[in-house]
Amino acid sequence: xxxxxxxxxPGLDNEVLRELYARFGAxxxxxxxxxxxxxxxxxxxxxxxEVLRFLKGGIAKPYKTLYDLTAVDERLRKNRxxxxxxxxxxxxxxxxxxxxxxxxxxxxLRLKVALHGEFPHLPTATTVYANxxxxxxxxxxxxxxxxDGHPNLRRILLPPRWVGHPLRKEHPARATEFDPFVLxxxxxxxxxxxxxxxxxxxxxxxxxxxxxxxxLNFGPNHPAAHGAFRIVLQMDGEEIVDCVPDIxxxxxxxxxxxxxxxxxxxxxxxxRIDYLGGVMNNLPYVxxxxxxxxxxxxxxxxxxxxMMSEFFRITSHLLFYGTxxxxxxxxxxxxxxxxxxxxxxxxIEAVTGFRMHPAxxxxxxxxxxxxxxxxxxxxxxxxxxxxxxxDYQKAAVENSLVIARTRDVAAYTTAExxxxxxxxxxLRATGLGYDLRKAxxxxxxxxxxxxxxxxxxxxxxxxxxxxxxxxxQSVRIIKQCxxxxxxxxxxADHPLTTPPPKxxxxxxxxxxxxxxxxxxxxxxxxxxxxxxxxxxxxxxxxYYLTSDGSTMSYRTRIRTPSYAHLQQIPSAIRGEMxxxxxxxVASIDFVMADVDR
Amino acid sequence: MDAIANWFASHxxxxxxxxxxxxxxxxxxxxxxxxxxxxxxxxxxxxxWQDRYGPNRIGPFGLGQVIADMIxxxxxxxxxxxxxxxxxxxxxxxxxxxxMLLMFALIPVTPTWGVADFNVxxxxxxxxxxxEVYAVMLGGWSSNSKYALxxxxxVTAQTVSYEVFMGISLMGIVMxxxxxxxxxxxxxxxxxxxxxxxxxxxxCAFVIAAIAVVHRTPFDLPEAESELAAGFxxxxxxxxxGMFFVxxxxxxVLVSAITVVLFFGGWSGPGVASHAWLAxxxxxxxxxxxxxxxxxxxxxxxxxxxxxxxxxGWKVCLPLSLINLLGTAAVVLAGQxx
Numbered sequence: 001x002x003x004x005x006x007x008x009x010p011g012l013d014n015e016v017l018r019e020l021y022a023r024f025g026a027x028x029x030x031x032x033x034x035x036x037x038x039x040x041x042x043x044x045x046x047x048x049x050e051v052l053r054f055l056k057g058g059i060a061k062p063y064k065t066l067y068d069l070t071a072v073d074e075r076l077r078k079n080r081x082x083x084x085x086x087x088x089x090x091x092x093x094x095x096x097x098x099x100x101x102x103x104x105x106x107x108x109l110r111l112k113v114a115l116h117g118e119f120p121h122l123p124t125a126t127t128v129y130a131n132x133x134x135x136x137x138x139x140x141x142x143x144x145x146x147x148d149g150h151p152n153l154r155r156i157l158l159p160p161r162w163v164g165h166p167l168r169k170e171h172p173a174r175a176t177e178f179d180p181f182v183l184x185x186x187x188x189x190x191x192x193x194x195x196x197x198x199x200x201x202x203x204x205x206x207x208x209x210x211x212x213x214x215x216l217n218f219g220p221n222h223p224a225a226h227g228a229f230r231i232v233l234q235m236d237g238e239e240i241v242d243c244v245p246d247i248x249x250x251x252x253x254x255x256x257x258x259x260x261x262x263x264x265x266x267x268x269x270x271x272r273i274d275y276l277g278g279v280m281n282n283l284p285y286v287x288x289x290x291x292x293x294x295x296x297x298x299x300x301x302x303x304x305x306x307m308m309s310e311f312f313r314i315t316s317h318l319l320f321y322g323t324x325x326x327x328x329x330x331x332x333x334x335x336x337x338x339x340x341x342x343x344x345x346x347x348i349e350a351v352t353g354f355r356m357h358p359a360x361x362x363x364x365x366x367x368x369x370x371x372x373x374x375x376x377x378x379x380x381x382x383x384x385x386x387x388x389x390x391d392y393q394k395a396a397v398e399n400s401l402v403i404a405r406t407r408d409v410a411a412y413t414t415a416e417x418x419x420x421x422x423x424x425x426x427l428r429a430t431g432l433g434y435d436l437r438k439a440x441x442x443x444x445x446x447x448x449x450x451x452x453x454x455x456x457x458x459x460x461x462x463x464x465x466x467x468x469x470x471x472x473q474s475v476r477i478i479k480q481c482x483x484x485x486x487x488x489x490x491x492a493d494h495p496l497t498t499p500p501p502k503x504x505x506x507x508x509x510x511x512x513x514x515x516x517x518x519x520x521x522x523x524x525x526x527x528x529x530x531x532x533x534x535x536x537x538x539x540x541x542x543y544y545l546t547s548d549g550s551t552m553s554y555r556t557r558i559r560t561p562s563y564a565h566l567q568q569i570p571s572a573i574r575g576e577m578x579x580x581x582x583x584x585v586a587s588i589d590f591v592m593a594d595v596d597r
Numbered sequence: 598m599d600a601i602a603n604w605f606a607s608h609x610x611x612x613x614x615x616x617x618x619x620x621x622x623x624x625x626x627x628x629x630x631x632x633x634x635x636x637x638x639x640x641x642x643x644x645x646w647q648d649r650y651g652p653n654r655i656g657p658f659g660l661g662q663v664i665a666d667m668i669x670x671x672x673x674x675x676x677x678x679x680x681x682x683x684x685x686x687x688x689x690x691x692x693x694x695x696x697m698l699l700m701f702a703l704i705p706v707t708p709t710w711g712v713a714d715f716n717v718x719x720x721x722x723x724x725x726x727x728x729e730v731y732a733v734m735l736g737g738w739s740s741n742s743k744y745a746l747x748x749x750x751x752v753t754a755q756t757v758s759y760e761v762f763m764g765i766s767l768m769g770i771v772m773x774x775x776x777x778x779x780x781x782x783x784x785x786x787x788x789x790x791x792x793x794x795x796x797x798x799x800x801c802a803f804v805i806a807a808i809a810v811v812h813r814t815p816f817d818l819p820e821a822e823s824e825l826a827a828g829f830x831x832x833x834x835x836x837x838x839g840m841f842f843v844x845x846x847x848x849x850v851l852v853s854a855i856t857v858v859l860f861f862g863g864w865s866g867p868g869v870a871s872h873a874w875l876a877x878x879x880x881x882x883x884x885x886x887x888x889x890x891x892x893x894x895x896x897x898x899x900x901x902x903x904x905x906x907x908x909x910g911w912k913v914c915l916p917l918s919l920i921n922l923l924g925t926a927a928v929v930l931a932g933q934x935x
Contacts (some may be wrong), residue, residue, distance in 0.1 A: 143904060214743060216744075216747075217743075222826060223826060224824065238903060239746065309793035325899060327900040328900065329814070329815065329817075329898075329900025329901075330897075330898065330900075331643070331647075331814070331895060332643075332647045332896050332897065335648055335649060336647070338650065339648050375749035395897075396899075399899065401815065401898060401899045401900075401901055402899050402900070404905055405901065405902055405905075415681060470898060577902065577903065577904070578747075578824055579824050579903060580902070580904045
């Protein structure tokens with residue numbers, strides 16, 4: 001079967017696939033066509049680690065980053081023609097920053113492993129990619145797939161005493177399907193007991209011969225934890241010997257909800273993943289659905305999407321800027337940043353009708369066209385912001401105390417950043433100008449003229465300076481949108497767009513029926529798989545959707561940047577002080593909703 | 598009526614003591630009220646500088662906010678966590694507020710007003726400022742909580758390193774005035790000009806040390822909100838928290854007053870010689886200037902890291918105040934020699 005696949009699947013003129021076939025033999029793989037054009041190969045479970053190691057170290061332009069690792073419960077999937085039989089599939093998505101877009105499509109690589117049985121086993125990838133650790137814990141937590149050899153395979157998103165693995169198809173998706181929840185004294189005691197931190201379980205010592213370490217709970221409720229986030233610190237005085245980030249307090253099952261919501265009604269949920277990103281979150285989701293449905297979005301819609309996304313990049317970065325300096329101990333900047341955010345939200349509200357969570361993008365375009373007079377509002381904002389940024393530059397960014405507090409704090413190299421799957425500002429601060437808007441242009445970003453600011457030392461100060469510069473670049477992009485806004489429709493003329501086209505509804509009965517079904521059930525998106533990555537406010541965010549030819553998604557995978565960034569914390573902060581941790585945590589720029597989903 | 602007046606006239610010592618007591622009570626109440634009003638001033642000024650309003654609802658310009666806050670804090674449950682060392686836990690805020698108020702006894706407000714004149718006023722001030730650390734340290738330790746403990750540790754290190762040169766930075770003034778008595782320091786300045794000019798480096802070191810001792814921003818490391826939640830007073834609530842809180846503002850008023858007394862001529866100013874009533878307005882105006890300065894510092898500066906703050910103390914301020922001391926001594930000796 002594998003023999004004839006290379007000719008049937010587009011993208012197999014790909015050099016990586018040729019190298020893989022040469023090394024492991026074409027029989028080792030089954031290629032799968034996908035809607036996003038990403039080369040997708042099925043590999044045997046016994047061979048996956050070998051293949052990953054080869055891709056990471058054995059080829060030119062290696063895949064240094066494990067971008068995502070997730071799983072799919074395949075047991076109820078109907079449209080699996082041509083795919084190897086499987087009860088569960090584990091999916092590895094690899095990213096190489098050295099590879100550019102090819103004519104055939106994206107240079108990234110997706111590997112899949114078919115697994116059989118109720119609770120299948122698979123060797124761990126932590127021996128190849130350090131950041132596989134949390135991803136494998138998540139897959140075990142949510143699917144019950146066991147990774148043999150994993151150093152610490154325990155629940156990560158759900159409470160330790162949770163029963164079941166929620167993303168399995170047999171697990172209930174609604175509270176009404178459970179018995180009523182009762183919290184009695186015994187259960188409360190047991191739950192609290194389970195949350196106690198036991199250093200030995202993490203391979204930590206309680207002290208050396210001469211001294212005891214202090215274990216400090218930093219969070220889940222701490223002013224500088226930026227949400228319900230807990231880091232257990234092992235400290236020697238004020239110096240951090242080691243630490244363990246503990247996440248999951250903000251988990252709300254966003255991926256499971258995707259399996260219960262229509263394609264259209266899931267859009268507002270995406271707004272709340274990175275709750276500072278607003279419509280920037282809608283973008284990868286609707287673009288993925290559009291790939292599955294084969295919808296071409298008109299240029300006006302694309303340009304408006306870019307413009308509003310950049311507005312949200314600015315509001316998110318302003319919040320980062322204010323809270324970062326607040327965590328450094330400066331009191332005032334956060335108020336100035338919020339004043340500026342307010343100005344941006346005034347524009348956003350006028351355009352979308354909503355402030356933080358507009359859910360304004362639609363499958364195929366936008367909810368409505370730009371309002372009359374939008375040019376004046378946008379122009380006022382782009383004229384206003386750069387002056388304020390210049391003031392901040394003098395008052396805060398060049399302040400010697402700020403520099404003293406943030407220079408060389410939690411610095412890491414490009415290689416470390418890639419190893420941990422760090423993207424966005426955290427990666428660019430190390431000196432690598434990797435921005436998806438340039439590296440994998442989407443939504444028409446290739447038509448814009450802007451620069452990708454980079455740092456040089458990869459420390460907290462670089463991350464601050466870089467994001468201030470990114471705001472300037474966003475203003476530049478918004479200006480170009482303002483000056484070159486295409487005319488034309490704001491939504492594609494396609495039957496699968498939402499809400500569906502209505503103008504011919506009352507003309508004949510067929511379109512009336514179709515419209516009625518599309519509105520009541522939502523569109524039926526053709527079976528297939530696709531993934532879209534975007535450079536979101538905090539790093540690379542992507543939605544990997546599997547459609548089984550239904551009104552709802554079969555599997556919604558949300559890969560968020562913040563999740564990867566938090567996993568990196570211990571490696572970057574060991575040996576520094578608690579005040580440095582606060583600065584580092586602030587410089588990551590994350591929100592817990594984005595981490596826990 | 599006459600009988601009472603006669604009785605007072607025939608017991609002059611008692612009368613003098615009574616008047617002194619009344620003056621002391623007036624100064625005490627005045628200090629507490631000014632400190633409470635200072636909270637309002639700080640919030641309004643911060644609001645002004647941060648593009649927002651601050652408290653503006655209760656009374657004219659929101660002046661009644663302080664009263665409302667006080668009523669609230671008096672009626673709050675006086676909660677003592679079960680895990681604390683109860684006696685020390687209660688003692689700490691009392692020390693914090695008590696010592697600050699006690700130090701005010703040393704301030705010569707006007708030529709005729711002041712609680713007590715000690716001939717070792719400067720030394721007593723330094724001693725009481727040194728004791729102040731116990732409030733925070735004991736509060737942090739007795740809370741039996743890790744954040745509070747870290748705050749307590751920080752304040753101990755901070756106060757120890759900053760007290761060293763706080764004392765040294767004042768010795769130049771003592772040499773010039775030839776006395777430890779604060780009233781004589783003021784009188785010396787009234788005749789010879791303010792100490793800020795000859796003692797500029799001493800002034801710099803002293804102000805830094807004074808901010809560190811009352812742990813105001815940027816030296817608020819013991820209660821660094823973004824790092825240690827609330828630091829040493831994490832476990833405190835109600836009136837006991839209120840005493841720490843008001844104690845901090847009394848501290849600002851005190852540090853402003855002592856700076857004015859030592860470096861800016863206290864009550865002296867144009868017109869005081871001919872119109873004695875101008876002494877207090879001058880004193881109050883100068884204090885207000887420094888109080889607002891402290892608020893401006895809080896609005897504009899970030900917080901240094903613990904080790905950086907210690908480094909500045911030992912490596913910059915201590916040598917600076919030592920050089921200042923040597924220089925002053927040389928000048929004074931040269932003056933005597935001629």
